[in-house]
Amino acid sequence: MDPLILxxxxxxxxxSFHILFPTITIALGWVLLFFKLRYNATNDSAxxxxxxxxxxxxALSFAMGVVSGVTMSFQFGTNWPGYMETVGNIAGPLLAYxxxxxxxxxxxxxGIMLFGFRRVSNRVHTLATVLVAGGTTLSAFWIIALNSWxxxxxxxxxIDGKAHPVDWWAIVFNPSMPYxxxxxxxxxxxxxxxxxxxxxxxxxxxxDRSESMWKALRTGVFTAAILIPIQIFAGDQHGLNTLEHxxxxxxxxxxxxxxxxxxxxxxxxxPDEAAxxxxxxxxxxxxxxxxxxxxxxxxxxxxxxYPGLHPPVLPLFxxxxxMVGTGILMLVVSWSATFFLKRRHSLPRPLAMLMxxxxxxxxxxxxxxxxxxxxxxxxxxxxxVLKTADAVGPVAGSHVALTLAIYLILYVLLLIAYLxxxxxxxxKAAKDGDTxxxxxxxxTAMSQPxxxx
Amino acid sequence: xxxxxxxxxxxxxxxxxxxxxxxxxxxxxxxxGIGILFSVAEDAEQDTMxxxxxxxxxxxxxxxxxxxxxxxxxxxxxxxxILTALYIPxxxxxxxxxxxxxxxxxxxxxxxxxxHRWNRIFFLGSIIASLAQGYMxxxxxxxxxxxxxxxxxxxxxALCLSAAxxxxxxxxxxxxxxxxxxxxxxxxxxxxxxxxxxxxAAVSLATPFASPRIFAxxxxxxxxxxxxxxxxxxxxxxLWLWRQTxxxxxxxxxxxxxxxxxLAAIFALGFAGLAWSFYPFVVPDKLTIWQxxxxxxxxxIILAGTVVVLPVIIFYSFYAxxxxxxxxxxxxxx
Numbered sequence: 001m002d003p004l005i006l007x008x009x010x011x012x013x014x015x016s017f018h019i020l021f022p023t024i025t026i027a028l029g030w031v032l033l034f035f036k037l038r039y040n041a042t043n044d045s046a047x048x049x050x051x052x053x054x055x056x057x058x059a060l061s062f063a064m065g066v067v068s069g070v071t072m073s074f075q076f077g078t079n080w081p082g083y084m085e086t087v088g089n090i091a092g093p094l095l096a097y098x099x100x101x102x103x104x105x106x107x108x109x110x111g112i113m114l115f116g117f118r119r120v121s122n123r124v125h126t127l128a129t130v131l132v133a134g135g136t137t138l139s140a141f142w143i144i145a146l147n148s149w150x151x152x153x154x155x156x157x158x159i160d161g162k163a164h165p166v167d168w169w170a171i172v173f174n175p176s177m178p179y180x181x182x183x184x185x186x187x188x189x190x191x192x193x194x195x196x197x198x199x200x201x202x203x204x205x206x207x208d209r210s211e212s213m214w215k216a217l218r219t220g221v222f223t224a225a226i227l228i229p230i231q232i233f234a235g236d237q238h239g240l241n242t243l244e245h246x247x248x249x250x251x252x253x254x255x256x257x258x259x260x261x262x263x264x265x266x267x268x269x270x271p272d273e274a275a276x277x278x279x280x281x282x283x284x285x286x287x288x289x290x291x292x293x294x295x296x297x298x299x300x301x302x303x304x305x306y307p308g309l310h311p312p313v314l315p316l317f318x319x320x321x322x323m324v325g326t327g328i329l330m331l332v333v334s335w336s337a338t339f340f341l342k343r344r345h346s347l348p349r350p351l352a353m354l355m356x357x358x359x360x361x362x363x364x365x366x367x368x369x370x371x372x373x374x375x376x377x378x379x380x381x382x383x384x385v386l387k388t389a390d391a392v393g394p395v396a397g398s399h400v401a402l403t404l405a406i407y408l409i410l411y412v413l414l415l416i417a418y419l420x421x422x423x424x425x426x427x428k429a430a431k432d433g434d435t436x437x438x439x440x441x442x443x444t445a446m447s448q449p450x451x452x453x
Numbered sequence: 454x455x456x457x458x459x460x461x462x463x464x465x466x467x468x469x470x471x472x473x474x475x476x477x478x479x480x481x482x483x484x485x486g487i488g489i490l491f492s493v494a495e496d497a498e499q500d501t502m503x504x505x506x507x508x509x510x511x512x513x514x515x516x517x518x519x520x521x522x523x524x525x526x527x528x529x530x531x532x533x534x535i536l537t538a539l540y541i542p543x544x545x546x547x548x549x550x551x552x553x554x555x556x557x558x559x560x561x562x563x564x565x566x567x568x569h570r571w572n573r574i575f576f577l578g579s580i581i582a583s584l585a586q587g588y589m590x591x592x593x594x595x596x597x598x599x600x601x602x603x604x605x606x607x608x609x610x611a612l613c614l615s616a617a618x619x620x621x622x623x624x625x626x627x628x629x630x631x632x633x634x635x636x637x638x639x640x641x642x643x644x645x646x647x648x649x650x651x652x653x654a655a656v657s658l659a660t661p662f663a664s665p666r667i668f669a670x671x672x673x674x675x676x677x678x679x680x681x682x683x684x685x686x687x688x689x690x691x692l693w694l695w696r697q698t699x700x701x702x703x704x705x706x707x708x709x710x711x712x713x714x715x716l717a718a719i720f721a722l723g724f725a726g727l728a729w730s731f732y733p734f735v736v737p738d739k740l741t742i743w744q745x746x747x748x749x750x751x752x753x754i755i756l757a758g759t760v761v762v763l764p765v766i767i768f769y770s771f772y773a774x775x776x777x778x779x780x781x782x783x784x785x786x787x
Contacts, residue, residue, distance in 0.1 A: 060558045066511060067554035071547045073521050078540050081533025084525060089751040092526030096755045099515070099522045100762040107515045108766070108773045111508030119776050164748055393537045403544045410548065414555060421562050 004392045006400040007079040012374075013404065014071050016367055017411045021065030023366050026140050026185065027192040028058050029133030031219065036126055038215075046211035046434065050219075053212065053429045054196065059114050060421060064414065066107075079400070080381075082391030087163045087382055090156055090171055091146055098142035106135030137185070144184055148177035150382045151373070152245045163385060175245050179238040180373075186231040187369065190330060191362025193227060196220030197337065198359020199426040201352040208430035221341055224334035232327060242373075243292055246383065247301035248309065249376035252316040254288050259302035263288040271313040276303070311378040319372035326365040333358055458753065463746035465756065466527035467735065470520055475724050477516035479621070479717045484510045486622020488553055488579020489615060490641055491572060498634050499572055503557070505629035505781035510557065512770060514550070524735075527752060528745040531735040538597045539589050542607075546585035552578030580615060587614030587652075594656060594727075595663045596737040606659060613652020617720075620645035624713035627701060629781045635702055635709075642712060643698040649716075650691050653723050657684065660730050666738060667730045680729065687722045690715055 032055055039047035073095075076084055084091060112120060112128040120128070155170025156163045165171060197220030203213045243250045250256075255271040255278050256263050265287020269278035289298040303310050333354060340347055381388040484506050491499055525532045536543055552574050560571035591610030595603050623645060626638035661668040671680060694715045702709065733741045746752065 056562060060555075060562060063511070063554050063558040066514065067551040070514065070518055070550055070554075073518050073525065074536060074543055074547060076525055077521075077532040077536030078543055081537060084529035084532055088526065088529035089748040092529065092747050093751050093755050093758075095522055096526045097758055099519050100758055100766070103515050103518060104512065104762075104766045104770075107512040108769050110511055111773050112776055115508050116776055162748075165750055165754075168754065393533065395537055395540050399540055403541070406544075406548065410551065414551075417555075417559060417563075421559065424564060425562065 001397050001401060003395060003397040003400055004389055006397055006404060007392050007395075008388065010400055010404040010407065011075055011079060013407055013411065014068065014075055016370075017407075017415075018065065018068035018072055019366065019370060020363055021061045021068065022136065022140065023188045023191045023362065024061040024195065025058060025065055026136045027188040028054065028061065028195075029129070029136050031192055031196065031223075032058060033126070033129045033133050034219070035215075036129055040122070040126065044211075046215050049210075049212035049429075049434070050216045053425065054216070055114065056425055057195075057422060059110075060418065062106075062110060064418060079393050079395065080391045081393045083381060083386070086161065086386045086391070087150075090149060090153075090163050090165055093165075093168075094142055094146040094149070094172070098139055098146075102135045102139035102142060106132050106139070109135070140184060140188070141181060144181045145172045145174070145177055148180045149174045151180075151377055152176040153382055153385055158385070163382075176238075176241055179234070179241045182234050183231070183238045183369075186227055186234055187362065187366045189227045190224060190231060191366060193220045193224035193334070194330065194355075194362050195359050197224060197334075198355050198357070199422060201347065201355035202359075202423070202426050203430035204347055205349070205352050205356070206427060206430045208433055210430075210433035212434060213430070217347070218341060221334055221337045224330065225338040228327065228331045228334055232331070235324075235327070240292070242376075243301070246376065248303070248306040249311060249316070249373070250292065251301045251303045251306070252311050252313045252376060253320045253372060254292075254300065255313055255317045256288065256300055256302045258304050259299065261289060261297040261299050262286050263298075263300035263302075265291060266317075269317070271317050273313050309379065311376045315375050316372050319368045319375065322368040323365050323372060326361050326368065329358070330361055330365070459749045460743070462749055462752040462756065463527070463742040466523060466746070466752060467732075467742045469759065470523040470527065471724070471728055473516050473520035473523055475721060477513070477520055478724070479720055480513035480516060481510070482618045482621040482720070483625035483713070484513055484622075485553070485579045485583045486618035486620065487625065488575055488622070489583060489619045490622050490626070490638075491576040491579070493641070494634075494637075496572075498637075501630055501634060501781055502626060503560070505625060507557070508773065508777045510554075512773065514554070517550075526755060527747055528735050528740075528742065529747060531740050531745040534736050534740065535593070535597070538599070539592065542585050542589045542592070546582055546589070549578045549580075549582030549585055553582055554578070583615040583618045584611040587611035590614060590656070593737065594660050596739075598663075606655075609655055610652060613648055613655065616645045616648030617652060617716075620649050621713070621716055621720075624716050628709045628713050631702075631706065631780055639698050639701045643695065646691065646695055646698070649719075653687065653719070656723070657726060660727070664730075664738065670730060680726075683722055683726050683729075687719055690719050690722075694719075 032051055035047050035051040035054070038044070039051065109128040109131040112125065113132050116128065117125055149171055152175040153163075154174040155165065155167035157166050158164070196216050200213055200217035200220055203210075204217065239250070251259075254263070255266050255269055257276050257278075262285070264283035264285050266278060266281055266283045269281040269283075271278050286296040288300050289296055292298060292300055303313065333351070337347065337351060337355065340351065377383060379387050379389065381391050487502050487506055490502065494502060521532075524535070556571045556575035556578055560568050560575060563571060588607040588611040591607035592599060592603050594610070595606060620642055623638045623642035627635055627642065630638065661671050671677065694712060697712060697715075701712065731737060733743070735742045735745050
């Protein structure tokens, strides 16, 4: 097979596996801080029990994120040497700042956050939690800046075929960066909310009615209910930004073959790229013109304006619809659950049973969204600067295929183990309930080194 | 006098990258070594050994990300050449690191019946990652030669580097534990030290004989005189540490950190020798650090950040080690 498509598949597999875990740790760090601050304020040990249940999920997710992230740092060189050779002067400093300001911060204080509870004072432990949560968010900031720059490059000039920085402010805060960052941070918040709500619902279904279960369940459901409308608004703004800067991506997402007014909003179709038409189309007349231009005769860009330079239509069309569909389901479920928790102080069994698989809805929406935006960048690696085909390395296709196969097997096995541990942790917490021994919370640190040594 | 930034910056970054690699090899060396020693430790001992590295391994591995990151951002040309040439060993290293890293967490969280399986995976991941690193070092030393001779030499260095990591792991266990496990670690150290010395001697001899350019850098008067402390000091430290293993642990556990520091010093000396051999090349005999470097303005902005952030990183890393100072106790989340 073609090394280009194999390398793309390999990078896609690695980054898809990787993004699952930062999506959890970015927001879960802040949720853990919330649990901790609630405990500090109320002295209610149920908050601390919720913290100790979820800090284990955080530790495991963090480890998965670190090891898959190390893989990413090698992939640039092993599979895409042309990338750094062309835009290394821009991408390099952004990656360097991510490592220097974010990776070390989170890695160094993670140990204290996880195992230092009895080693440092409560205040230092809270501070360590803040620094880890801040580190994960800062890491998202830098990598989103780089990714957005690849989508909508700015602040550089080309000298002898290489990008050179001109204005770092323009590079970091490039046109799509603020929208993408907000969209991703909210996605992380929603992923974690539904994960917490889903695993708490599993505890609920297994008969657990402990205080720590209720606290986690309410935190997950209410956070989701607040974040989802904000996310729908932010996603819409992000789409309008894409319309302005990457119209060919919007054309593919909407499967709109010809530029013009009165473009329908296609709800269902099988886009046929060879025939340049949609099969089995179900559409709302003028819908896309209204959504994108706020007028029935608004002009929507079509694929005919970008011959040979537009992304593949089918994955964008469906990726976008899976993301939006999941988002709408999230809205319905989180608002219904909020209604029952607020008004009836209970959770109907069918709703709880729906919330358990919804624990992974954030992953689905995040992956679908990233596929839409990243495949939507094709055939460019860096829009208008470097084509993906020109960046691939000289490695033999057979080597790429072999390593890809082993990566995939490894990732499937690790995902099974990861989800198994999550369910195991939830059921264990359900069995212990509020009877687990009260964690040894102390306001002051143990003597150094810790007593008993 | 004018300071010539375009000349100085690649040099500074080569130094920083070397420093990051050295720190990585020393710090993750003991993590990987402890993973290797898992194969000869009892169940209860394994828990203590994990507790001795649990709070640190993540930050230790970050130095590898920094080293590769610096190669990537400061010498993008070299990053591509080296990593495409080492495609398969890099892949093996990554699989090892993935298995090692996740086994750390899984072994503590799975139902107790499955813990054994993750202990084995922890050992496998550690030994795979160590062997891959040694193999890559061997191939790199021979100028990225992947002929039959290169593979054989790579295999030899792979074994010896794994032994060296195991020695580091044993030295760390001596520092962090007491009683029977500590006495066991002294014996582990003695055994692995022999292979470590053999490996260093092999790399030291192979490097100059594989490249006439490197031969000329070492065996010429008066450089030979200035360089002679490197091998002599290394040999003396080896002998001294070997003798020490017959007297450890000392009463009151004095000097428990000394074997580790001695090994770290030996690593640093060996590393200095390699640096002297390869300077000014980043891809042996093909690309110098100036040919491979990024644009001056990009290096400058990274350096500005590094100067501010690196001391802070070193400061809080020391703090983290201090918080978990003393002998290892059971790791708990509360």
